[in-house]
Amino acid sequence: MSMVATSKVMPDIQEQRSLPFEGELWGDPESRFMQSWLTFRCIIVYVSIASAAVLGGIGAVSRWVFTMISGFCDCISWIDIIMKLCIIKWQLVNSLVVLGASHYFMVSCVKFDFESKSMRLLEVTLRNTCWMPDVIQLPIDLSWDDLHLIFAESLSLAENGMLGLHFGRFIIDRENIGVGICLMFIGFLYWFISAYSLTLLVLDVGGDYEFQHSVNQLEHFLKSERVDKAIIERSVLHFKYSWKRTMGVELAQLNNESINTVFRQDLNSYFYRKTFSILDSILKGGEQMQRQLASNSIIHFFLPGHDIFREQNMIDYLCVVHRGRVALSKNGQKLITLSKGDIFGQLLGTKVRPVRVTATAEDFVDVLHINLKAFQSTITEPVRRTITRNPQQKSDFMATKNIFVENPYDTVQYLLRGRKTIRFPWSRYPTEARGANWYVYFLHLTWFVGPLVTAMIVHTLFVLPTGHNLWVRMYVLLFIFDAVHLINFLSEFYEIELVVLKNKCAHQRVGLKIFKRWGLYVDLLTFLIPLGTIVNNDWRFQYGRILRLKSFWDFHRNFCKSFKVVLGLVEMFPIKMTRKCFCQHLWFQGIGPTITF
Structure with a gap:
């Protein structure tokens, strides 16, 4: 008894757990203000580290100015920005690490003495632990030209460490062990920041390039087969439109047999819930049948004026209108215009026969395809009798009495907005x-x-x-x-x-x-x-x-960002090979200098 009571109480507690986390103080992360604020905080990070690096070098003469800049930047929290902004943040981190490392190298060689009260710069001297090579002779009392030279060498050493290049014959001994550890740290960051993030970027755009390459190859193939130019253009437009609508995600491959049936039903039921609820007003099959039909549905996209199928075609699937309007015609005469939730195709029997009508998209149309055998095995005998008694099934369609008015936020026109x-x-x-x-x-x-x-x-x-x-x-x-x-x-x-x-x-x-x-x-x-x-x-x-x-x-x-990039076969092969070799090369990349004792 206690177990039953607990199972009934827990859902209520679970629903209320999210209430304290909702309030006016939690800003919308997708709002313009939040995006602008995060960008501003990222800039503050860059200015803070750059100011500290210059302050330890040639900017020591203007110490008060750079101290005020650093103090202002320290007032703004910036740690989470480096971790959360976006992948391109790592390219900024590269320059920040170089500036920070050069500041450390500069302080290892130069000693600045300031007056205790006014903080006026008194003298600049060379430290005994300087890592500069012996070939460069430096005096004890450094001039501004010497400071420029040391600052340039520190930047060069930090950049070479970041890029994994030769370190200019700098020998790291026991006295300069800190410099060696710093260079090893830079080498590790080089692998993680540059190599790893660039690999993610290459893998991220790889799908786009491959799809565009496929469309380009399709166009070349149709041209080589001397297909009519109008058919080639319609085919290419169809594939481009499908890419734009799906953003490269193939739901048919996502919902394959390797995914649990319950999950597939839940996913498709969420996508097509409204459509099949309207269809159920005709079929009267219940919620379970709606979920099973949604699980067996595959969405297809059609441009205005494109034929979904033609009269006397042999098709082994039924179609349900998900978005837009479809015009049905027979012998050149328009019969009806179908809207959301209407079904058309071979409604009875599992043996494929020629369809009796032509279906044409009147505008941007999304159509759900259901396999004929899957449909017949899903519906029950009462549903089958309902279809038989409907006179519209003789023309291979069943429509609702009223045309469904689509939610404006769910229309294809609104989904494709954004062009200037x-x-x-x-x-x-x-x-x-x-x-x-x-x-x-x-x-x-x-x-x-x-x-x-x-x-x-x-x-x-x-x-x-x-x-x-x-x-x-x-x-x-x-x-x-x-x-x-x-x-x-x-x-x-x-x-x-x-x-x-x-x-x-x-x-x-x-x-x-x-x-x-x-x-x-x-x-x-x-x-x-x-x-x-x-x-x-x-x-x-x-x-x-x-x-x-x-x-x-x-x-x-x-x-x-639109569908403009076209890669040929000769161009695509090096990109694939480069991506493969680059990913394999990362695991064999050295990340630091050799330390000698």
């Missing part, structure tokens, strides 16, 4: 940055070509003699790209985004919301800072145009 879209007041339809339209070319010019050429011109004009014949030409080119950047700056106010309004997906102009974006103020600075040249007659204000290089991030986010 613009609509001018005189435009009838919005223009999306997709394919090879004029807006794509304009963004390439504004985000990539313009900032690159502008930065090159600014650096070139800085070193050109005044009055050179190239000044006029470069100024004209510079003003042209200024005009292009200004046009793009103004067009940002006409950007639109897909939102849900009144339970419908609709495009809404961003408008004044653009003032919440930090990129807008960076663009403003690129126009305002160069005006300082007119006021102060100082050319260095023109370097403000280099801030336009932030557009590279916009270019990467909108274009480089």
